Amino acid sequence: MPDMSENEEFPFEDANWDGLEEFTDFVDDFRADPAFIRKEKEKARQLRASQWWKNRRATGICYYCGRKVPPRELTMDHLVPIARGGRSSKGNIVPCCKECNTQKNTMLPVEWEEYLKHLSEKHD
Numbered sequence: 001m002p003d004m005s006e007n008e009e010f011p012f013e014d015a016n017w018d019g020l021e022e023f024t025d026f027v028d029d030f031r032a033d034p035a036f037i038r039k040e041k042e043k044a045r046q047l048r049a050s051q052w053w054k055n056r057r058a059t060g061i062c063y064y065c066g067r068k069v070p071p072r073e074l075t076m077d078h079l080v081p082i083a084r085g086g087r088s089s090k091g092n093i094v095p096c097c098k099e100c101n102t103q104k105n106t107m108l109p110v111e112w113e114e115y116l117k118h119l120s121e122k123h124d
């Protein structure tokens, strides 16, 4: 796993996008149809350029941990990854901070569930 801690600017925008989905493929048995993945990724690109997403990101709040971060540090995340059949719909796309993004990328799905549970306990 590459050490990101030295990077001031984590490449959230386009550079990180494909890698994120590929990793999800790797940890999950289910593989969506490549044509479906291409289509949903294209839809995600369009959504990312939309006013809806700009407004969403402008709140600066991470969907998962609830922390407020600079809007430019929020990345677009699919609740259900495209590779697992998730769609690029407004209901499936959330803003996600650097830390949660990194966690989600490095954890197995079951570990990610635990992480989210831990976060919600902290909120209470």
Ligand SMILES: [Zn+2]
Binding pocket: 062, 063, 064, 065, 066, 067, 096, 097, 098, 099, 100, 101
């Ligand atoms: Zn977060």
